[in-house]
Amino acid sequence: MNETRRALLDALAAGPVEGPALAQRLGVSRAAVWKQVEALREEGFSIESGEGGYRVVDVPEYGAAAIQFGLDAPYEIEYHDRIASTNDRARELAADGASDVVVVADQQTGGRGRLKRSFSSPSGGVWASPLVRPRRPPAEVPLYTLAAAVAVVRASREAGVDAAIKWPNDVLVGDSGGGDDGDGRDDDEGGEDEVDRPGARKLAGILTEMEGEADRVSWLVVGIGVNANVDVEDLPPGATSLRAEVGDVDRRVFLQRLxxxxxxxxxxxxxxxxVLDAWREHAATIGRRVRVETAGETIEGDAVDVRFPGSLVVRTDDGERVVHAGDCEHLRPAADR
Incomplete structure (x- = not known):
């Protein structure tokens, strides 16, 4: 999306604005303003031209301009009806020097989770990959993954879904009791079954990729997959969707909030x-008996906290253990032992 189109969308989102004022603000002719307005109408915007100037009265359901309209975040939107992987496309943009771009798709055909596991991302979901270039050391990258999980939970709760986070980044619904069951999604964006609690249904997951040097991040891509307006029959067993929980949501508003x-x-x-305080606020893991499979061992105990930059603190019979990475399984509330 060119800068003129983005500036026009920002101006229209603020309310009615007259053509001459738009032309002056954008630094273009009135004819150029009219051309851009017509282009937005062709994309599905309903724009009236009256005494107070141009006014948006209806916005398309989804798409780059629709998501950009009224977005209070410093990102450019690149939208695809169908793409293999939003993460892969974001990586291509990173190689070209882009930054602060969010690749969005209605459907992915070749998505992947952690360890290159495949996952389902049918039409109707929210599949988005922000590309950013933070001035941070690589050691702090886990915080971006946790922040994405918090963003999904807050957007979900505003949509009426009581979601929570399983360490580090799985977003679940109904994680409130019992023994073990399959949540049906991969630790990142979904795919293969893993053991978890009955009633715990996976709503979303996150896959973060980066490139950098020892002291700084070159680029960071945070792949976010949310089962939004999707039938559960089109998802792996144990997964859920916003549609299944509360009915269809406005994906444009949901993604903007996220x-x-x-x-x-x-x-x-x-x-x-x-980020850690925000994560704790929405965590299902803290205060739970957990089993964590790491690369070299299995750790079982009570999850008592999360420590910078996102490590899980587990109290075991042999003392506290700090887990930096692993597959976490919720067992039961710690007090039930």
Whole structure:
């Protein structure tokens, strides 16, 4: 999307604005303003031209311009009806020097989760990959993954779904009791079954990729997959969707809110330590008996906290263990032992 189109969308989102004022603000002719307005109408915007100037009265359901319209976050939107992987496309953009771009798709045909596991991402979901270039060391990258999980949960709760986070980044619904069952999604964006609690249904997952040097991140892609307006029959067993929980949602509004929270938590000047407080607020893992499979061992105990930059603190019979990475299984509330 060119800069003129983005500036026009920002101006229209603020309310009615007259053509001459738009032309002056955008630094283009009135004819150029009219041309851009007509282009937006062709994309599905309903724009009236009256005494107060141009006014948007209806916005398309989804698409680059629709998501950009009224978005209070410093990102450019690149939209695809169908793409193999939003993460892969974001990586291509990173190689070309782009930044602050969110690749969005209605459907992915070749998505992947952690360890290159495949996952389902049918039409109707929210599949988005923000590409950013934070001035941070690689050691702090896990905080961006946690921030994305928080953003998904907040957007979900505003949509009426009581979601929570399983360490580090799985977003679940109904994680409130019992023994073990399959949540049907991969630790990142979904795919293969894993053991979890009955009633715990996976709504979303996150896959973060980066390139950098020892002291700084070159680029960071945070792949976010949310089962939004999707039938559960089109998802792996144990997964759920916003549609299944509360009915269809406005994906444009949902994604805008998600991106705004993510930008608030991780944007320029943000204190990343605040991400941990936000994560704790929405965590299903803290206060639970857990089993964590790491690369070299299995750790079982009570999850008592999360420590910078996102490590899980587990109290075991042999003392506290700090787990930096692993597959976490919820067993039961710690007090039930």
């Amino acid at each position: 991106l705004e929270v993510f930008a608030e938590l991780t944007g320029e000047g943000a204190d990343l330590r605040g």
